[in-house]
Amino acid sequence: MADFELMRELQHKNTSKIVLLILDGLGGIPFEPGGQSALEAAKTPNLDRLAGEGTLGQVVPIRPGITPGSGPAHLALFGYDPLAYEVGRGVLEATGIGMEIGVEDVAARGNFCTLDSNGNISDRRAGRISSDEALPLVQKLDEIELPGVSLDVRHVREYRFAVAMRGADLNPQIADTDPQATGIPPLSALAEKPSSEKAAEHFNRWIERAGEELSAEKKANGLTLRGFSSDPRLPQFTEIYGLRSACIAVYPMYRGVSRLVGMDVISFDGDSPEQEFEAAVSHWDAFDFFFIHIKKTDSSGEDGDVMKKAKVIEDVDQALPTLLNLNPDVLAVTGDHSTPAKLKTHSWHPVPFLLWAPATVRTDSQDTFGERSCQLGGLGTFPATDIMPQLMAHAKRLRKFGA
Amino acid sequence: MADFELMRELQHKNTSKIVLLILDGLGGIPFEPGGQSALEAAKTPNLDRLAGEGTLGQVVPIRPGITPGSGPAHLALFGYDPLAYEVGRGVLEATGIGMEIGVEDVAARGNFCTLDSNGNISDRRAGRISSDEALPLVQKLDEIELPGVSLDVRHVREYRFAVAMRGADLNPQIADTDPQATGIPPLSALAEKPSSEKAAEHFNRWIERAGEELSAEKKANGLTLRGFSSDPRLPQFTEIYGLRSACIAVYPMYRGVSRLVGMDVISFDGDSPEQEFEAAVSHWDAFDFFFIHIKKTDSSGEDGDVMKKAKVIEDVDQALPTLLNLNPDVLAVTGDHSTPAKLKTHSWHPVPFLLWAPATVRTDSQDTFGERSCQLGGLGTFPATDIMPQLMAHAKRLRKFGA
Numbered sequence: 001m002a003d004f005e006l007m008r009e010l011q012h013k014n015t016s017k018i019v020l021l022i023l024d025g026l027g028g029i030p031f032e033p034g035g036q037s038a039l040e041a042a043k044t045p046n047l048d049r050l051a052g053e054g055t056l057g058q059v060v061p062i063r064p065g066i067t068p069g070s071g072p073a074h075l076a077l078f079g080y081d082p083l084a085y086e087v088g089r090g091v092l093e094a095t096g097i098g099m100e101i102g103v104e105d106v107a108a109r110g111n112f113c114t115l116d117s118n119g120n121i122s123d124r125r126a127g128r129i130s131s132d133e134a135l136p137l138v139q140k141l142d143e144i145e146l147p148g149v150s151l152d153v154r155h156v157r158e159y160r161f162a163v164a165m166r167g168a169d170l171n172p173q174i175a176d177t178d179p180q181a182t183g184i185p186p187l188s189a190l191a192e193k194p195s196s197e198k199a200a201e202h203f204n205r206w207i208e209r210a211g212e213e214l215s216a217e218k219k220a221n222g223l224t225l226r227g228f229s230s231d232p233r234l235p236q237f238t239e240i241y242g243l244r245s246a247c248i249a250v251y252p253m254y255r256g257v258s259r260l261v262g263m264d265v266i267s268f269d270g271d272s273p274e275q276e277f278e279a280a281v282s283h284w285d286a287f288d289f290f291f292i293h294i295k296k297t298d299s300s301g302e303d304g305d306v307m308k309k310a311k312v313i314e315d316v317d318q319a320l321p322t323l324l325n326l327n328p329d330v331l332a333v334t335g336d337h338s339t340p341a342k343l344k345t346h347s348w349h350p351v352p353f354l355l356w357a358p359a360t361v362r363t364d365s366q367d368t369f370g371e372r373s374c375q376l377g378g379l380g381t382f383p384a385t386d387i388m389p390q391l392m393a394h395a396k397r398l399r400k401f402g403a
Numbered sequence: 404m405a406d407f408e409l410m411r412e413l414q415h416k417n418t419s420k421i422v423l424l425i426l427d428g429l430g431g432i433p434f435e436p437g438g439q440s441a442l443e444a445a446k447t448p449n450l451d452r453l454a455g456e457g458t459l460g461q462v463v464p465i466r467p468g469i470t471p472g473s474g475p476a477h478l479a480l481f482g483y484d485p486l487a488y489e490v491g492r493g494v495l496e497a498t499g500i501g502m503e504i505g506v507e508d509v510a511a512r513g514n515f516c517t518l519d520s521n522g523n524i525s526d527r528r529a530g531r532i533s534s535d536e537a538l539p540l541v542q543k544l545d546e547i548e549l550p551g552v553s554l555d556v557r558h559v560r561e562y563r564f565a566v567a568m569r570g571a572d573l574n575p576q577i578a579d580t581d582p583q584a585t586g587i588p589p590l591s592a593l594a595e596k597p598s599s600e601k602a603a604e605h606f607n608r609w610i611e612r613a614g615e616e617l618s619a620e621k622k623a624n625g626l627t628l629r630g631f632s633s634d635p636r637l638p639q640f641t642e643i644y645g646l647r648s649a650c651i652a653v654y655p656m657y658r659g660v661s662r663l664v665g666m667d668v669i670s671f672d673g674d675s676p677e678q679e680f681e682a683a684v685s686h687w688d689a690f691d692f693f694f695i696h697i698k699k700t701d702s703s704g705e706d707g708d709v710m711k712k713a714k715v716i717e718d719v720d721q722a723l724p725t726l727l728n729l730n731p732d733v734l735a736v737t738g739d740h741s742t743p744a745k746l747k748t749h750s751w752h753p754v755p756f757l758l759w760a761p762a763t764v765r766t767d768s769q770d771t772f773g774e775r776s777c778q779l780g781g782l783g784t785f786p787a788t789d790i791m792p793q794l795m796a797h798a799k800r801l802r803k804f805g806a
């Protein structure tokens with residue numbers, strides 16, 4: 001992991017600008033034997049030019065062989081060893097939509113579900129109801145009041161919402177109520193430690209009240225909760241590296257993890273790569289570091305659609321001049337993990353990494369951006385937590401260690 | 404090192420099959436300047452095809468620059484950092500021939516030697532007496548009885564035997580009695596800690612009695628003991644990875660280390676690669692993981708015979724279809740360490756590594772199996788303890804870490 005004490009000791013401020021461009025789930029494997037990955041198949045003249053002018057490598061997100069979830073994968077990109085720093089899904093989701101989760105609050109991620117006449121789950125996502133359908137239901141849930149605690153319920157997207165509970169002596173060691181199966185009822189909120197019993201009781205009372213509110217619904221007549229968690233009080237990215245840091249991301253979870261490490265989350269209209277890069281243009285002067293997150297590489301990989309994934313990468317490539325016109329001093333392009341379309345899921349494979357820093361880079365022999373060229377890149381294979389120290393170095397923001 | 408807690412937490416069972424094929428001492432260096440290593444010189448159409456369809460890398464057995472013994476090298480292959488887990492040579496040797504060594508027993512490896520009329524060692528290996536000559540002597544030693552302890556002496560091979568002592572309060576911190584030189588007498592068993600004095604006294608009494616039994620012999624009229632050790636109580640491989648695991652090996656030591664980590668040792672006839680692979684065929688359904696050990700790559704390397712080492716590799720290559728016909732999901736081919744014929748001994752050089760896993764592999768640009776192609780392989784250079792997590796990942800036996 002990035003040695004935070006060393007970073008704090010060596011970092012100093014200057015006027016350089018660093019961009020960390022994350023294409024979620026970027027890495028792939030050949031879709032057919034002897035074939036190409038999405039990144040290799042995509043036509044990417046701009047990225048290929050940067051690969052030629054810069055240097056490549058491949059990144060191990062957590063540990064060799066370990067497939068990361070999105071939360072731990074992003075912590076690692078920011079220099080935090082995810083085995084040392086754990087962040088619950090509830091806090092990530094709630095923080096991502098702008099809720100403030102304190103150290104003693106407990107947040108959970110909620111899903112609407114459909115229950116049959118026996119109270120068993122028949123659809124774990126309530127027929128994927130639309131945001132328009134879900135919003136009034138979330139409003140109903142938000143109006144529930146319980147003695148001794150205050151509650152905040154907010155809509156996330158489609159059938160998903162977040163709930164935060166505030167009160168005295170609440171602890172988040174509570175098992176998910178989502179049984180991850182249909183044909184059985186949702187579980188009760190079960191305390192995994194005695195200190196969490198009080199919070200579990202409150203949540204069970206709330207679940208009962210929520211069930212009454214939803215009972216007349218056809219699709220969303222039930223709910224499940226998971227990822228009960230509190231603010232993990234992470235060391236702050238901005239302070240460790242001395243960087244005024246901005247997050248540009250469409251999806252709540254990535255905004256959430258950025259907020260937890262102390263970044264400012266930039267609001268902007270639209271969800272295209274071009275619009276995300278325009279957001280960087282609008283806020284260029286106010287920040288030293290820009291974390292820009294593109295989601296659709298991952299979702300197209302999870303859909304198993306290698307051509308769509310290639311198209312998303314091409315869209316990013318086409319929009320790239322908007323970012324390059326800002327003349328960043330250091331630009332890194334990589335992913336948080338691999339999502340090979342062939343496997344339709346996150347995977348453990350190392351992630352292609354491109355570093356472009358015209359003033360300081362040691363170029364290598366590669367001039368295209370792809371899995372095979374990154375295997376032969378000048379930076380070798382290295383852990384994700386080593387990214388930030390290298391970006392800091394190329395931004396000339398780290399002093400010499402020792403005399 | 405493989406994070407055992409993480410493995411235990413993430414592993415789940417499925418029907419996949421993993422084969423770890425170890426060619427002992429596989430790695431080499433060019434025998435002549437500008438020349439080839441044994442692996443590069445060998446004609447290996449099957450391994451080359453696997454290299455093309457799979458991916459390559461190179462493995463650091465212990466730490467860069469550290470030449471491993473066979474015991475630590477194999478522990479590392481199984482995911483155990485040999486600097487954290489130490490297994491004595493005596494226990495390895497004794498366990499390898501099927502002796503049960505308990506936590507409070509002390510085992511040692513024994514060599515017959517020749518003593519001159521002054522009691523000084525004239526041949527440390529008793530003229531390499533044959534197994535037929537040694538067996539009745541071992542029988543005599545096994546009949547020695549001492550008050551307060553029970554003893555078990557068994558023949559290993561040629562001039563080598565193993566001795567196990569059982570009793571109360573025995574501790575194995577005892578220095579070798581082999582002075583590693585001729586012209587001087589064997590050393591007494593010397594306790595390195597006060598707690599081992601009792602065991603050392605018993606061993607000295609036994610050595611005295613053994614000397615009397617052997618005094619009439621011409622070649623094997625003396626003995627030395629080394630590697631005093633007890634069962635190290637290693638965490639169990641089978642439990643860490645959730646794999647029903649089999650060892651297929653000709654030599655006792657490799658069976659020993661496999662048994663110590665909890666693998667089942669398969670008995671079979673013969674000692675050729677083909678016969679070892681046939682043993683895997685016979686037991687294919689009963690296990691999830693097969694550790695198959697080929698010894699002769701190492702011994703031909705130690706003999707400095709580069710052509711013989713290449714021939715052994717060719718024999719393995721020719722027998723490989725027997726293994727491939729089983730359709731393993733994951734096959735790794737590597738060594739426990741390098742034994743360059745030019746150096747005639749184990750060395751610290753990284754070991755060529757081949758990973759073949761048709762459903763999940765990210766192919767690289769290499770299509771032959773050799774030291775130079777492995778240096779350019781897609782997996783880069785990585786510690787041996789990272790092998791198992793990667794094999795588990797490709798077998799789809801690890802869940803995602805975090806949400």
